[in-house]
């Protein structure tokens with residue numbers, strides 16, 4: 001993991017352990033600044049699942065007694081700020097992914113892009129349908145559309161080249177197969193479904209949802 005902008009000197013390795021049964025997660029810094037520290041977060045459900053109380057413990061090694069209060073305050077404030085930012089970011093991420101998810105259309109053929117020759121001459125093409133953005137490229141003689149939004153943290157997939165059907169997000173390096181949408185670099189996420197690109201018998205290129 002790197003701080004942004006990427007800087008090898010400030011890289012650090014963290015381990016996240018999730019214990020669903022006990023509703024807690026433990027973040028341990030294994031290497032880099034703060035190595036040896038751990039943050040234990042317990043979530044307690046209050047009021048019939050509508051509210052949670054989170055209790056956070058910070059374990060910081062090699063601290064003198066007179067440093068504890070100040071370091072504790074620093075960790076608490078930092079944690080609260082990052083937590084609030086995460087909540088906002090995750091809510092925004094979910095709403096963007098929801099918006100990007102195609103609705104089922106009655107009319108399956110949604111858009112004519114032009115003749116095959118014209119379309120090939122304009123590749124790669126980015127199209128916006130409603131609030132959804134897709135990029136169309138040609139790979140192995142086939143036109144493929146894929147979402148330009150990385151499902152990790154909404155990175156811009158439309159800015160990267162496609163190689164062997166794989167597009168890599170410029171932000172954190174997640175890689176996706178543009179044919180299946182699946183993440184091929186180990187993360188449990190996938191691109192939102194894209195329209196199919198079809199070439200009709202009259203050589204017109206159409207998008208089908």
Ligand code: FES
Nearest residue numbers: 150153155169172
């Ligand atoms: S936004 Fe993180 S890998 Fe794309």
